[in-house]
Each structure stands twice: as structure tokens, then as C-alpha cells.
Amino acid sequence: MEYKILSNGVKMPQLGYGVYQVTKEECERCVLDALKAGYRSIDTAQSYFNEEEVGNAIQKSGISREEIFLTTKVWIEHYGYEASKESVEESMRKLQVDYIDLMLLHQPFADYYGAWRALEDLYEEGKIRAIGISNFYPDRMIDLASFARIKPMVNQIEIHPHNQQIKAKEWNEKYGLQLEAWAPFCEGRGGMFEEAVLEEIGAKYGKTTAQVILRWHIQRGIVVIPKSTHFERMVENFNVFDFTLTQEDMDKIATLDKKESSFFSHYDPNMVEWFVKMVEERKKQHDSSKEKKSW
Ligand SMILES: NC(=O)c1ccc[n+]([C@@H]2O[C@H](COP(=O)([O-])OP(=O)(O)OC[C@H]3O[C@@H](n4cnc5c(N)ncnc54)[C@H](OP(=O)(O)O)[C@@H]3O)[C@@H](O)[C@H]2O)c1
Known part of the structure; x- marks a missing residue:
């Protein structure tokens, strides 16, 4: 595993497992499988309605709490100071933990300043080890990073070969935020898994398209949290630390950028x-x- 050190010194695994669109019925099994495959970082959210199942899986795994890096996100309807604070407590109850490693504001709408102040306070109380944002494009990120008391440490945004976020990456780096990619495979949309450039690069190393994509993210210094409900794919997606893409490979992947959201x-x-x-x-x-x- 490779790690990123956040601006407050917290160590975050560069590869984790995301549970968006993983049903309540499947979630516990999926997280247990992911932990078995070696993942130690799990990304959920209040709006995924599966925090309880993530918590059950962590409990059942027997893996100690300190070994796991747990991320969840405050949803917009819980924004504002009081409601956000309560919602974080509720997330901790559901996840069955007494601290969260990374808490993100899920969207840049409604009273996100009130919500941010709640995260700042919980961070200072030691209930959250790192705080960040998600889907904050550079304009909103700069606003919050500049006017808030505590700067966000992470920004989780859509990043994949069809939307490489070159400009956003520069802005987030300037303000000291660690970028994290959601939909690192673009959820397979737009023929992502069939991209000839990625297949050709993979063939050189005996790696799949999925593995090439994850390796590309990692070499760009981005944190990734791919989702799969299949154990074999979880294992495949985890095996990306034994090869390195050349600058030529990276340049070829750069040509796939459509510079706009696929969502x-x-x-x-x-x-x-x-x-x-x-x-x-x-x-x-x-x-x-x-x-x-x-x-
Ligand atoms: N902050 C936000 O607003 C936001 C938005 C979206 C996502 N996220 C986070 O980012 C995580 C990842 O994004 P995502 O789930 O949207 O999409 P993703 O990881 O880009 O793609 C998931 C899709 O790829 C398939 N897949 C996974 N590994 C594969 C492989 N090795 N070969 C072929 N197909 C493979 C999965 O199918 P199977 O499951 O059938 O294997 C699933 O259909 C989420 O789970 C969530 O934690 C955050």
C-alpha cells in the first residue's frame, strides 16, 4: 500500500474501497470481502444508506479500529451547524465507532459554512481525524479554504481518464488539499473499460484496463476508492502496486481527456x-x- 500524508499529518491509504450504490443487503458481505482482499480504507456516506452495514462488517472482521481508515460524508439536508453535528454523531452510532478518520461535506450547496464549523469543532474535539469536502470545484474550494478557520484537507471529486481535472488538480495542490477520485473508472461509462489505449498499455505489463486506470491515478498522486461487488475484481483492483507506468504511458492516457463531466x-x-x-x-x-x- 502507498499512503498520502494530509496537510495535518494524518496518513491516508492511497487505495480504498467505495460503497456507493452497494445495497444494504449486499454491503456487509462486500465490505467483509474488501477487508479480506486487503483494503483498509472504506468510503461511505450518509446518503448511501449503508453506514450501519459498513459498521457491522468492520465489527465482524475482527480487524482493529486503528488499522482502518473510515470515511463518511455529511449530506446536504443535514447542513447547518446543529444538524451537521447531530448527523456526525448519528453516523458514528451507525458505523459503531467513536471517531471517524475523514468526514467530508458531500456537496457545495445550502448552509455548508454552518456544516463546516461543526466539522471544525468535532475535529478539535478529536472525534474526526481529518475534515474535507467533496464536489467543491475550484471556485467554491478556494472560497472555503480561504475564509474557514480550518482549511479542508481532502477534496473528493469526479476524476477518471475522460475527465482528468488538470486545472482542479493545480488549484487543489496550491491550497494544500489532497485530491481523491470518485468514479475512478467513470463507472464504466463511455466505454472506459474498452479504451484501446488503456488495453494496449495493460497488455505490456500483463495488467487489466482497470489496473492501468488505478495505477494512473496513483502515479498522479490521487487517492482512489474503486467500487466492485465482486471479490475477484476487488482483488484485481488491489493489485496495482507491482508495476509502474512510464512517462510515455502517462502521456498517452492524457490524450483521453474530454475535459468535462461524464455525469x-x-x-x-x-x-x-x-x-x-x-x-x-x-x-x-x-x-x-x-x-x-x-x-
Ligand atoms: N463524493 C461523491 O459525490 C461520489 C460520487 C460517486 C462515487 N463516490 C465514491 O467513489 C466510489 C467509486 O465510484 P463509483 O462506485 O461511482 O464508480 P467506479 O468505482 O468508477 O466504478 C464502479 C463500476 O465499475 C465496475 N468495476 C469495478 N472494478 C472492475 C473491474 N476490475 N473490471 C470491470 N469492472 C469493474 C463495478 O462493477 P461491479 O460492482 O459489478 O463489479 C461498477 O459497475 C463510490 O463507491 C463512492 O464511495 C463518491
Whole structure:
């Protein structure tokens, strides 16, 4: 395993396992498999609705808490100071831990300053070892990094060969944030696993396209958290520390950059409205389930 040292000195594994879109039913088995395959860093989020299953797997694995680097994320409907603080406590209950290694603000919308102040306080209380952000593009990242009391240590954004984030990488490095790639394989969209350039490079080293992609991220100094529900793929994705891409390989992969999101743009007003509506819907559901409980 290779590690990155965050700006506050915390050591973070450069390869972890992500559980977005892993169902509640499958999550415990998947995390146990990932730990068996050798992963010691797990990335979940309040909005993935599987923190409890991640916690169960960690408990059942028998691996000591200190050996695991656990990341989760505060979802927008929990933004604001008080709600964020409560939601972090709730995440810790679900994950069955008394500290979190890395807590991220999931999206740059709503009262993220209030939420950030909550993370700053929990960090200083020793309940979170590192704090960071996700989906903060350079404009919002610079704003928060400049005006907040404590600078974020990590920024988790979409990065893969079709969206290499060259500019964002420069800005995050300038402000001392460690970049972490979500969807390191672009979830297989846009023919990512069939890219001829990646297949050709892989053939030279006896490696798969997936392994070439992860190695490329690692050599760029980026933290990766690939997801798979298949044990063989978890093992495959973990075996990326025994070969090195040449500068020529890296240059060839650089030509695959389409310089735009393969998912959606955080700058698109329609997308921001979609987030607003989703939060309103979830709040309504939450309030009506609270009403039912009090009957
Ligand atoms: N902060 C955010 O907003 C955000 C957004 C998205 C994701 N994330 C985080 O980033 C993690 C990774 O991103 P992601 O899950 O969206 O996508 P991803 O890791 O880019 O891709 C996952 C897809 O690739 C397939 N796959 C995995 N390994 C493979 C291999 N060796 N060969 C062929 N196919 C393979 C998986 O299939 P199988 O599962 O069927 O094997 C799955 O369909 C997430 O789990 C989550 O923790 C964060």
C-alpha cells in the first residue's frame, strides 16, 4: 500500500474501497470481502444508506479500529451547524465507532459554512481525524479554504481518464488539499473499460484496463476508492502496486481527456434545482415519518 500524508499529518491509504450504490443487503458481505482482499480504507456516506452495514462488517472482521481508515460524508439536508453535528454523531452510532478518520461535506450547496464549523469543532474535539469536502470545484474550494478557520484537507471529486481535472488538480495542490477520485473508472461509462489505449498499455505489463486506470491515478498522486461487488475484481483492483507506468504511458492516457463531466455539471442551474428539490422531498418524507412515529 502507498499512503498520502494530509496537510495535518494524518496518513491516508492511497487505495480504498467505495460503497456507493452497494445495497444494504449486499454491503456487509462486500465490505467483509474488501477487508479480506486487503483494503483498509472504506468510503461511505450518509446518503448511501449503508453506514450501519459498513459498521457491522468492520465489527465482524475482527480487524482493529486503528488499522482502518473510515470515511463518511455529511449530506446536504443535514447542513447547518446543529444538524451537521447531530448527523456526525448519528453516523458514528451507525458505523459503531467513536471517531471517524475523514468526514467530508458531500456537496457545495445550502448552509455548508454552518456544516463546516461543526466539522471544525468535532475535529478539535478529536472525534474526526481529518475534515474535507467533496464536489467543491475550484471556485467554491478556494472560497472555503480561504475564509474557514480550518482549511479542508481532502477534496473528493469526479476524476477518471475522460475527465482528468488538470486545472482542479493545480488549484487543489496550491491550497494544500489532497485530491481523491470518485468514479475512478467513470463507472464504466463511455466505454472506459474498452479504451484501446488503456488495453494496449495493460497488455505490456500483463495488467487489466482497470489496473492501468488505478495505477494512473496513483502515479498522479490521487487517492482512489474503486467500487466492485465482486471479490475477484476487488482483488484485481488491489493489485496495482507491482508495476509502474512510464512517462510515455502517462502521456498517452492524457490524450483521453474530454475535459468535462461524464455525469453532470455542478455549475448547471437545472442540476442545482434538482438538488434543492431532492432535499425538500427528503425533508417531507422525514417529517411525515416523524409524525407517524408520534401517533
Ligand atoms: N463524493 C461523491 O459525490 C461520489 C460520487 C460517486 C462515487 N463516490 C465514491 O467513489 C466510489 C467509486 O465510484 P463509483 O462506485 O461511482 O464508480 P467506479 O468505482 O468508477 O466504478 C464502479 C463500476 O465499475 C465496475 N468495476 C469495478 N472494478 C472492475 C473491474 N476490475 N473490471 C470491470 N469492472 C469493474 C463495478 O462493477 P461491479 O460492482 O459489478 O463489479 C461498477 O459497475 C463510490 O463507491 C463512492 O464511495 C463518491
